[in-house]
Amino acid sequence: MAYVITQNCCKDGSCVPVCPVSCIRPAGSPGEFTGTEMLYIDPDACIDCGACLEECPVDAIFYDEDLPPDQERFREINARFFERHPLQIHSQETPLERHGVKPGALRVAVVGAGPAACYASTALIGVDGVEVNLFERLPTPFGLIRAGVAPDHQHTKSVVRIFDHTFTNKRFECYLNVEIGSDLTHDELLAHHHAVIYAVGASRSRELDLPGNELPGNHSAVDFVGWYNGHPDHAHHVFDLSGERAVIIGNGNVALDVARVLLLDTDHLATTDIAPYALAALSDSRIREVVVLARRGPRDAAFSTGEFLALGHLPGVDVIIDSTDLATRPDDDVETVLKLQIAREYADRPSTAANKRIVFRFAASPTEVVGSDRAEGLRVATNGSPESELLTAPLILRAIGYQGSAIDSLPFDAARGVVPNEGGRVIDEHGQPVPGVYVTGWIKRGPRGVIGTNRNCAEETVAALLEDFHTGKLAPDVADPAGVRRLLSERGLSPIGWAGWRSIDAAERRRGAEVSRPRVKFTAIADMVSAANL
Ligand code: NAP
Numbered sequence: 001m002a003y004v005i006t007q008n009c010c011k012d013g014s015c016v017p018v019c020p021v022s023c024i025r026p027a028g029s030p031g032e033f034t035g036t037e038m039l040y041i042d043p044d045a046c047i048d049c050g051a052c053l054e055e056c057p058v059d060a061i062f063y064d065e066d067l068p069p070d071q072e073r074f075r076e077i078n079a080r081f082f083e084r085h086p087l088q089i090h091s092q093e094t095p096l097e098r099h100g101v102k103p104g105a106l107r108v109a110v111v112g113a114g115p116a117a118c119y120a121s122t123a124l125i126g127v128d129g130v131e132v133n134l135f136e137r138l139p140t141p142f143g144l145i146r147a148g149v150a151p152d153h154q155h156t157k158s159v160v161r162i163f164d165h166t167f168t169n170k171r172f173e174c175y176l177n178v179e180i181g182s183d184l185t186h187d188e189l190l191a192h193h194h195a196v197i198y199a200v201g202a203s204r205s206r207e208l209d210l211p212g213n214e215l216p217g218n219h220s221a222v223d224f225v226g227w228y229n230g231h232p233d234h235a236h237h238v239f240d241l242s243g244e245r246a247v248i249i250g251n252g253n254v255a256l257d258v259a260r261v262l263l264l265d266t267d268h269l270a271t272t273d274i275a276p277y278a279l280a281a282l283s284d285s286r287i288r289e290v291v292v293l294a295r296r297g298p299r300d301a302a303f304s305t306g307e308f309l310a311l312g313h314l315p316g317v318d319v320i321i322d323s324t325d326l327a328t329r330p331d332d333d334v335e336t337v338l339k340l341q342i343a344r345e346y347a348d349r350p351s352t353a354a355n356k357r358i359v360f361r362f363a364a365s366p367t368e369v370v371g372s373d374r375a376e377g378l379r380v381a382t383n384g385s386p387e388s389e390l391l392t393a394p395l396i397l398r399a400i401g402y403q404g405s406a407i408d409s410l411p412f413d414a415a416r417g418v419v420p421n422e423g424g425r426v427i428d429e430h431g432q433p434v435p436g437v438y439v440t441g442w443i444k445r446g447p448r449g450v451i452g453t454n455r456n457c458a459e460e461t462v463a464a465l466l467e468d469f470h471t472g473k474l475a476p477d478v479a480d481p482a483g484v485r486r487l488l489s490e491r492g493l494s495p496i497g498w499a500g501w502r503s504i505d506a507a508e509r510r511r512g513a514e515v516s517r518p519r520v521k522f523t524a525i526a527d528m529v530s531a532a533n534l
């Protein structure tokens with residue numbers, strides 16, 4: 001018997017160092033971004049000690065015999081990884097050298113409060129003496145953990161508990177509801193800190209320039225995800241759920257999240273933290289079919305194996321594979337082989353007329369949003385053929401990935417949507433480091449990877465920052481730490497601290513408890529601010 005890692009793996013690797021027999025792979029070191037979708041346990045080497053299960057922040061690890069029925073397949077998936085990649089025992093990694101610093105010698109501003117910012121703050125607070133001030137434009141922390149992770153993935157959201165000890169550390173201070181660039185400038189921030197790390201993510205949708213793009217009913221999935229998760233910037237959107245079909249462009253994990261939310265039984269959604277208005281709208285939805293459209297073939301599908309497999313367990317939903325190109329090739333990696341195998345299994349399953357459907361279309365490119373005064377459908381061309389087809393649907397969602405936005409006073413690579421950097425050190429147009437300025441997360445490496453990918457990414461950035469500090473590359477003297485609060489107060493701003501967030505959190509949970517839900521979110525900034533001051 002062995003422990004098994006399942007669908008929910010966040011890949012932050014907390015389990016890796018606690019394994020006494022070092023049988024969890026891939027085991028990356030700081031700065032190394034492993035290519036797989038998740039981590040795996042070698043069943044032959046596992047000694048059943050359970051240390052990994054204790055450490056997993058998202059409850060993704062199960063004892064073999066306790067695997068829930070819908071995760072059983074991961075027993076085979078974990079084992080298969082090691083058939084292709086036999087376990088090599090790594091020599092024990094040398095832990096990063098982290099010399100403490102004198103109190104007041106290194107004060108770092110972290111901008112953003114999503115997973116990248118949380119992991120960066122945690123790495124910094126782990127160094128004795130380092131002080132961290134975190135700035136976030138919303139009154140609530142956690143970025144995409146709160147406003148991106150789908151509501152039916154509540155376990156994934158539980159990762160936030162690993163940051164508790166960081167946010168309650170006396171060297172950590174948090175300034176929620178403060179926007180850098182408007183409430184405080186980059187220069188003011190840098191004047192009061194020895195270094196600044198931007199961890200602002202990538203909050204816009206990539207563009208897709210189609211004729212008819214402007215028609216109502218054609219939206220980005222970024223808007224839809226923000227809407228169902230109660231993000232204050234997206235709470236006002238209205239989606240037409242009155243048709244029987246919706247079409248999603250793109251087949252990454254966001255497309256799968258959106259497809260599930262559109263088709264899930266609302267009794268199930270009602271047990272989650274989905275925004276109340278979204279729950280009400282979805283309860284009246286007439287959508288029965290979601291077409292997930294990909295421009296490439298099944299082998300290149302962007303979704304991850306675990307998320308694809310999970311679709312097969314949705315009650316009352318058939319998964320239809322509209323492709324015959326499902327054969328594997330000898331050079332396919334383990335995850336591609338699995339994806340194709342699962343696709344063949346779906347293709348062989350009989351469908352049930354009464355069920356809802358997720359239809360995967362491949363090698364098909366959208367060419368036009370069709371409609372007169374609103375979207376009525378999407379015209380789709382079959383790649384390599386003159387044929388095209390109109391998929392009628394009043395709702396079209398573009399799930400084609402996120403992109404970062406430029407940050408005031410910083411260089412920006414508009415083509416990649418990232419701030420140019422080397423290992424987290426921001427670099428100017430001559431390739432020279434901009435002193436004291438760093439990036440981590442999606443604004444550093446682009447919009448790829450799951451929550452835990454940010455751990456290695458942040459550790460790489462923090463290691464660069466500490467090296468610069470120890471080699472005298474950071475300004476030794478900065479303005480009085482109370483200056484930031486003074487500036488904000490002169491501007492009539494009252495930042496929300498960690499205690500304020502705890503009040504919001506408690507109020508949301510109380511509202512949730514009244515209706516048997518984990519929380520009922522506030523979705524307007526004014527309501528969040530009132531709850532913070534309760
Ligand atoms: P993604 O994985 O990059 O997928 C984007 C999809 O859009 C791909 O299918 C891509 O096709 C397609 N696309 C891009 N440009 C297009 C165009 N011009 N025309 C047609 N199709 C286009 O992005 P995502 O789904 O937004 O996810 C972002 C990251 O968050 C990923 O790393 C994902 O794994 C992660 N995430 C994880 C979870 C989870 O673990 N449950 C949930 C949500 C997000 P090509 O492949 O052909 O480029």
